[in-house]
Amino acid sequence: MTQQQTAGPPPAHADLAEEFLDRSTPLTRIxxxxxxxxxxxxxxxxLLAVIVFGIxxxxxxxxxxxxxxxxxxxxxxxxxxxxxxxxxxxxxxxSVGAVMVLASMVVAQTAVNNGFPAILALLAGLATSxxxxxxxxxxxxxxxxxxxxxxxxxxxIFIALTLLYSNxxxxxxxxxxxxxxxxxxTFPIGGVRISIGVVxxxxxxxxxxxxxxxxxxxxxxxxxxDDKEAARLAGIPVSRVLMSVYLAAGAVxxxxxxxxxxxxxxxxxxxxxxxxxxSITAVVIGGTSLFGGRGSIWGSLLGALIVGVFRNxxxxxxxxxxxxxxAVGILVIVAVSVDQWIRKVKS
Amino acid sequence: MTVxxxxxxxxxxxxxxxxxxxxxxxLVKTFGRVVGLDGVSLDLYPGEVLAIIGDNGAGKSxxxxxxxxxxxxxxxxxxxxxxxxxxxRPQDARTHGIETVYQNLAVSPALDVASNLYxxxxxxxxxxFGKLFRVLDTNGMRKRAKEELTRLGISTxxxxxxxxxxxxxxxxxxxxxxRAAAFGSKVVVLDEPTAALGVRESNQVLQLVRDLRxxxxxxxxxxxxxxxxxxxxxxxxxxxxGKCAATITPExxxxxxxxxxxxxxxxx
Numbered sequence: 001m002t003q004q005q006t007a008g009p010p011p012a013h014a015d016l017a018e019e020f021l022d023r024s025t026p027l028t029r030i031x032x033x034x035x036x037x038x039x040x041x042x043x044x045x046x047l048l049a050v051i052v053f054g055i056x057x058x059x060x061x062x063x064x065x066x067x068x069x070x071x072x073x074x075x076x077x078x079x080x081x082x083x084x085x086x087x088x089x090x091x092x093x094x095s096v097g098a099v100m101v102l103a104s105m106v107v108a109q110t111a112v113n114n115g116f117p118a119i120l121a122l123l124a125g126l127a128t129s130x131x132x133x134x135x136x137x138x139x140x141x142x143x144x145x146x147x148x149x150x151x152x153x154x155x156x157i158f159i160a161l162t163l164l165y166s167n168x169x170x171x172x173x174x175x176x177x178x179x180x181x182x183x184x185x186t187f188p189i190g191g192v193r194i195s196i197g198v199v200x201x202x203x204x205x206x207x208x209x210x211x212x213x214x215x216x217x218x219x220x221x222x223x224x225x226d227d228k229e230a231a232r233l234a235g236i237p238v239s240r241v242l243m244s245v246y247l248a249a250g251a252v253x254x255x256x257x258x259x260x261x262x263x264x265x266x267x268x269x270x271x272x273x274x275x276x277x278x279s280i281t282a283v284v285i286g287g288t289s290l291f292g293g294r295g296s297i298w299g300s301l302l303g304a305l306i307v308g309v310f311r312n313x314x315x316x317x318x319x320x321x322x323x324x325x326x327a328v329g330i331l332v333i334v335a336v337s338v339d340q341w342i343r344k345v346k347s
Numbered sequence: 348m349t350v351x352x353x354x355x356x357x358x359x360x361x362x363x364x365x366x367x368x369x370x371x372x373x374l375v376k377t378f379g380r381v382v383g384l385d386g387v388s389l390d391l392y393p394g395e396v397l398a399i400i401g402d403n404g405a406g407k408s409x410x411x412x413x414x415x416x417x418x419x420x421x422x423x424x425x426x427x428x429x430x431x432x433x434x435x436r437p438q439d440a441r442t443h444g445i446e447t448v449y450q451n452l453a454v455s456p457a458l459d460v461a462s463n464l465y466x467x468x469x470x471x472x473x474x475x476f477g478k479l480f481r482v483l484d485t486n487g488m489r490k491r492a493k494e495e496l497t498r499l500g501i502s503t504x505x506x507x508x509x510x511x512x513x514x515x516x517x518x519x520x521x522x523x524x525x526r527a528a529a530f531g532s533k534v535v536v537l538d539e540p541t542a543a544l545g546v547r548e549s550n551q552v553l554q555l556v557r558d559l560r561x562x563x564x565x566x567x568x569x570x571x572x573x574x575x576x577x578x579x580x581x582x583x584x585x586x587x588x589g590k591c592a593a594t595i596t597p598e599x600x601x602x603x604x605x606x607x608x609x610x611x612x613x614x615x
Binding site for chain 1: 468483
């Protein structure tokens with residue numbers, strides 16, 4: 001009890017730490033750099049993938065193909081934004097795809113069957129996904145259930161609701177007001193045709209990156225994911241932050257629903273429910289930690305692009321869809337392993 | 348200084364003319380069947396360091412959690428500058444000027460030093476970006492964080508942009524203490540501030556405690572380390588089995604006495 005001065009590191013331990021760093025190998029130095037810039041490793045992977053697929057098949061780098069990739073990435077990229085927000089708080093959202101599909105069905109049905117003006121139909125979709133987000137958020141913050149279980153449940157609920165609501169019928173884009181399929185229209189930039197959906201997605205990335213990086217709310221999202229109890233003791237209203245994250249994710253998913261309608265030129269109750277796993281894949285490949293508190297939103301964009309490039313490149317190489325799935329699976333495992341290795345830097 | 352009253356719980360003030368800043372009256376806190384606090388009272392006067400010591404489970408942490416809003420007492424009153432307050436969450440205590448450094452530090456490892464100093468009370472830019480888009484004044488907060496660290500004489504933290512997870516235990520402690528010292532306007536509470544520190548860092552923290560007191564800010568210090576307690580404390584509140592066993596001063600008792608009271612081998 002009364003031991004004199006507890007045994008601790010010697011006074012000059014700061015110098016020791018430096019000395020230790022000096023003895024680092026080139027490998028640990030690379031690791032330190034990757035740790036400092038979490039978006040760097042996915043950027044390198046993307047660059048390598050583009051180079052390799054470009055060499056393998058000269059059609060890969062043609063403008064038409066690049067247009068295709070960006071359009072394929074628009075939906076996944078948008079879902080990945082919502083997923084990133086939730087994973088940053090140490091949660092996970094299995095229902096993102098289902099919410100998006102439900103919202104897209106509400107948009108299409110209210111416009112086509114109920115005769116809502118396009119704007120009102122979109123707002124109905126937004127309201128739907130906000131309610132869905134609020135439901136997830138309430139279950140997580142009030143009942144204190146793990147997000148994995150909550151969204152596993154709501155995933156099934158939303159799938160069922162979608163099928164009940166739509167009677168399982170697809171609404172074709174040709175019947176919809178033009179505004180609803182506007183996100184699928186394209187304009188050329190240097191030969192590459194960019195869709196409005198891609199622009200919307202990039203806009204969302206810009207907005208969310210700004211909010212996460214420059215506002216107190218952004219810092220609180222990281223702090224809550226990092227250490228919930230520490231955040232609470234520091235005076236952060238943890239439940240309110242979590243709730244707002246699920247609502248923000250809902251809002252992002254509504255935009256995703258609009259982009260999906262434009263991209264497929266239809267609203268189908270069966271399309272995109274499995275996109276939840278692809279969105280998690282994109283976020284994980286993008287270097288965001290599943291344990292929360294670490295990661296960058298731009299990494300998720302890179303992750304979504306990597307998934308898109310792999311799928312497209314492998315199909316151009318003439319490989320079956322099965323091999324694309326195989327490749328994406330391997331990619332996830334490798335990404336998480338690399339992430340673990342990088343994070344060892346702190347211990 | 349004469350020997351202070353032996354019996355529990357309230358202790359006559361050292362100077363009867365001074366009014367306590369923080370008072371606790373008969374606090375009771377139970378966790379299910381476990382009694383954490385069994386009618387504890389405490390007075391904290393301006394410009395003093397009050398140490399709280401006690402064996403594990405004596406109710407030290409529960410006591411300060413009640414005083415700082417991390418727990419809500421079942422019974423009893425807390426008075427700040429003579430007025431009764433009801434803290435429902437840590438933020439309530441902070442807005443009343445009570446800053447706490449918890450044993451588990453409550454720092455966010457992935458955020459940098461400046462972000463941690465301002466965590467939960469970030470400052471926005473005063474221009475249109477700050478008002479309209481709520482943009483944080485990152486550079487300003489970094490600058491002021493640096494100034495604050497210099498003012499407090501914390502030399503081990505030169506770079507306020509480094510993530511806290513890359514700091515040593517002592518440096519993390521310095522971040523947490525600096526945060527409390529920078530924002531505490533009435534009371535600073537330190538829970539085991541030297542537990543994880545080496546000799547030099549411990550002395551820095553103790554010096555920091557003295558500096559805070561000399562600036563007129565009362566400090567509550569929870570510690571297991573008797574030499575540290577007897578080094579800086581003006582009065583020592585001894586918890587035993589959920590009650591205040593005695594309040595002594597370093598002049599009236601020595602460490603052996605304190606340990607004896609703490610373990611129940613003696614009464615004051």
